[in-house]
Amino acid sequence: MNKTRSLNTLPSLLTILVFCNTVAHGHTGHRRLLIDDNVPCPSGHYCPNGTSSPLPCPVGTYNNLMQQTSCRVCPAGYFCSVEALTIGSRCPIGYFCPTGASTPSPCKAGTYNALTGQSACITCPVGHLCPTGSTAPIPCKAGTYGTQTGQSICIACPVGYFCPTGSEAPKMCPAGTYSGNRTEQSTCYFCPAGWYCPHTTEIYHCPHDMYCPVGSVAPTMCPAGTFVSPTGQSCGPCPVGYYCPTGTSQPIPCPQGTYQNKSSGTSIAECISCPCGKYCSSTGLFQPTGYCSSGYYCTGGASSQRPTDGVTGDKCSIDHACPSGSCKQI
Structure with missing residues (x-):
């Protein structure tokens, strides 16, 4: 046993x-x-x-x-x-696993991980945000910006600036544009015709004697020979019978006794004196009104069909003849 x-x-x-x-x-x-x-x-x-x-x-x-x-x-x-x-198990994206990890840890706010098997997360770049557990940086949305690395939120674009998607810093609206009195703008707007934009936050109506095309920083005087259009958006040529010095908002008519047969006149000196034998009865004429009446003569610059001032013409004397359109007594 x-x-x-x-x-x-x-x-x-x-x-x-x-x-x-x-x-x-x-x-x-x-x-x-x-x-x-x-x-x-x-x-x-x-x-x-x-x-x-x-x-x-x-x-x-x-x-x-x-x-x-x-x-x-x-x-x-x-x-x-x-x-x-x-x-x-291999650490998933959006997480990190240091030595001895029992569970994956999500990337902290301001960091991200785009690959598996990582022991640390990457700092979020400028112009982006990375919430907790991010697998990739997210560009700051239009109207916001991010100036630093490691951000989990983006900042609202301030008044007078614009911020396209992924902006690293606010951009000031260029001259002739505006953003309005608002934050979080992603673009600036051209100053509309008839307005001007000296600042980036407000727009101003163009003065009546000046013009403002699209994108104006300041009002502009119309050059001689032109005048401001009714909308204030452009300058137009001075019409016949009128003259337009620099900065004209309304064409000025040539006075009685004169006419103007061409457009874009720049001064009163371009108004033509009514020729002898004819008269120019009103302002803004592009041609003489007609011939002086019989029994009268017109020496030049007459505004009446029967002048009696002795300067532009007069009544014909008894011992002279003055048919219609006479420049002098016969």
């Missing part, structure tokens, strides 16, 4: 002898560790000296080899979320 028990316990004694021989030669725990019945320590577990059964690798560690006395720390870029892992 005792002899039988001795034979049954022989494998266990051999295991102990092998283990002791291993210890004696300095090979503990990494290559030849066995548990009871010569079963090697499985992967995902570890078997310290004296262990009777394998222990699962704790959260944050793993073991991809058999016969190990300890587990390996989950490497950077991976996470080990449960026990007894043989391999960690």
Whole structure:
């Protein structure tokens, strides 16, 4: 009976002898560790000296080899979320996993991660925002801007400025444009015809004696020979029968006794005196009104068909004849 028990316990004694021989030669725990019945320590577990059964690798560690006395720390870029892992999981985009991570951590506000397997997140660039867990920088929307790196929000564009998508700083509206008295503008508007824009926030109506084409910074005087159109948007040529000095808002008619048969007159000197034998009865004429009446003569510049002033003409004397259109007495 005792002899039988001795034979049954022989494998266990051999295991102990092998283990002791291993210890004696300095090979503990990494290559030849066995548990009871010569079963090697499985992967995902570890078997310290004296262990009777394998222990699962704790959260944050793993073991991809058999016969190990300890587990390996989950490497950077991976996470080990449960026990007894043989391999960690790759960190997803928008997250980071430092060494020994048990769960992925979302990228903090102002950072992002576009790749898997990362141990740190990247700082958000200028002109962008990165909320928590960002997988890519988001350009600041139109009407906002971002001047610094690492921003999680963008700033509203101030009054008088404009901010296209992804702006790194507000841009001042150029001369001749305006943004209105509003924030968060993504573009500036050309000053409309008939108005001028000396500043970037307000527009002003063009004065009646000046003109303002689209994009005007200041009102402009119409040049000589032109006048301001009714809308104030442009200058038009001075009409026949009139003259227009610089800055004219309304054409000035040539006076009685004169006429003007060409457009774009610039001064009264261009009004033509009514020729002899004819008269010019009203202002703004482009030709004489007609011939002087019979019995009268017109020497030039007459405004009446029957002049009597003795300067532009007069009544014919009794001993002279003056047919219609006479320049002098006959």
